[in-house]
Amino acid sequence: MTDDNGNRTERLITLDAMRGFAVMGILAMNIIAFAMPEMAYVSPRAYGGETASDIAAWAFGFILFDGKMRGLFSILFGASMLLIIDRAEAAGQEPRSIHYRRMAWLAIFGLCHYYFIWWGDILFLYATVGCVAFRFRKWEARRLIKWALGLFTLGVVLTSLFFGAQLAVASAADDPASPMAEAGQSVREEYAKIDGEVTAELALFRGPYLPILDERLDNAVNPLVMVVMSFLETLPLMLLGMALFRNGFLTGTWSTHDYRRIALRWLPPGMALTAVVGWLQWRADFDYIVAVNAFLAWAAPGRLMMTIAYAALLVLAIRRAVGSALIARVAAAGRAAFSNYLGTSIVMTTVFYGYGLGLFGDVGRWTLYLMCLAMWAFMLLWSKLWLDRFRYGPLEWLWRSLARGAVQPMLKAPSAQ
Template identity: 55%
Template structure:
């Protein structure tokens, strides 16, 4: 479904849903210590209501919105490079300038605003994904699954090995050497929640939070390496979805319903079983990490693609409604909404702003999510009625093009 302005409302609306949905998980990172995102046992899981809030987010949201962003990034890569070629420009020149500036935005975001950045990761993965732009859809999907599978093997060996060690070391007849190894793992910095220090850091002055990230700069590159085996394949699937017409809304409603029924119920059941495993383990840290990186990867992939099919059906059904138009506008300004959310939320929760870090329950954080959704839906459409791009979209485009782009309509 394409508008008169050569934009696909399907892409815009899906991007709008994704930028809104990703806040529902990022809010934990904004408002609580980092480990709270992995397990409610670390922080914010004291009450039944908070655990239910965790359960809802874990089953329906966690990782799926980020996955949609990755699909859309790959789909947009094809659109932008094809447009550049049709205009007589070098697709490589246009793409790599965009990725270079996206990496700069990501570095600024990570070091000076919020540590939960995905822009640098997307820039790095996007540079690799460009090499596959001429591949046929079937080849893109095939190699995406191969790369995804290699990532699963890596995480399975690491966290599956930890789970085996945990099981063997907690048996009544466990050897002293196994118990020592297990205790060493639990006492390592990687499994230290360090909640008081995290709370003090984020309630402190701005210079303190920046200095901490500058000191721990390798963490950004470690996160990129850890995430690329999932992000790059999703971008490649998004490229295939563009070439096949899937993500552009060009398939029949019956096809989208078929894919939704194939993937969403099974993905939700599998994710629900993983949530039950977490609960039975009493939100154990090793179990939580294994689920996050390994066991949850395939259900997350299923739901990401299944959600895409559902959202395309919703867009086709309600594309002309006022609410869907506002969601699509939020998607057109997704870059501004994403970075703007980080600025607003860190101002609310960090010590240099209102200092609410660690003060709001998981359930209570939904009030802030709904508030920010209201902001996104309120400003994006009126702005885009007068301007061609969101503010940061315009800045990114101007920097990548090397000249000021026309802004007013």
């Protein structure tokens, strides 16, 4: 949306800049998964947790970033989805066909991302859940929030029961007299296999491309498993995004007092809960079963609280700095978030995997954060330069052209530059 001079309105700059901060924040956690075996993301015991400095780096990421930026990105996906639906309706177009074409192509992009680039794809998840979220598009904000919180709570309860049962059974392995001792030992043995999987991952990702591709094809159902595992987290977050777009929260129309109130209400308890969950993992010496429970269930309430608080703080920061060079660059990164997300996967796998620089498993956690800063700088540099000349990021243009069935204009008109 632009004004009469071809400039993007403040409402969209707020959304774009928040999306830019989110896609940058996602990298702060994903870089661990790019550079180390998968379980290292969940527990430093698996890899990269040998020193007190490593544990501090893990705690820094777990408390401040883990799940919060992905949560914010999911919220913004719901908001952007609703924005596109509203635009289509205002233009007299059929929003249903536009939406489902977009989601179909996003699913294809996601599957290509998973199979050919990186195992940590979320695009297929977003496309699948986005098809369901479309059914809620006409609901008013209060109803969306109630359902979002209800579904999110249901997801936390079910996940806690499932993985908590594993933890309870595994605890019985220490008591030979317990009737559950044998079952507990079996659970322990299954989780003990993680160490062998870490060794196998190190060999795989330090090697050439084709074995990595073969491994992905052998695990072709993993994108569907991700949908099942994450559905009751992702759908509620998208519904929250739709609600917070409807009520003006994400577009910056609330008062400064209200944004501060939201941040102060949810950030301290959210951070405290997350810190407690982190302490429980440390106290358990990062036992794998405890770590999985913490990652998938116990940390979820604190993550949601902190995600909402972060959103409020970001709106305040963006609104205060709107018009600055930094916010213009972050907003550009947000407008090209699709290109930045996939582009980051290409760059990072090339840096870390054996068919590139081969640094997989060789870089410490704090050093990875420095590499993250370098990638952030690159995002901020190229996104603004590109969008000063072109209407869309390269992958945004491709997605839009495919979804509309026609090549979209790419170059900006001289009057819009």
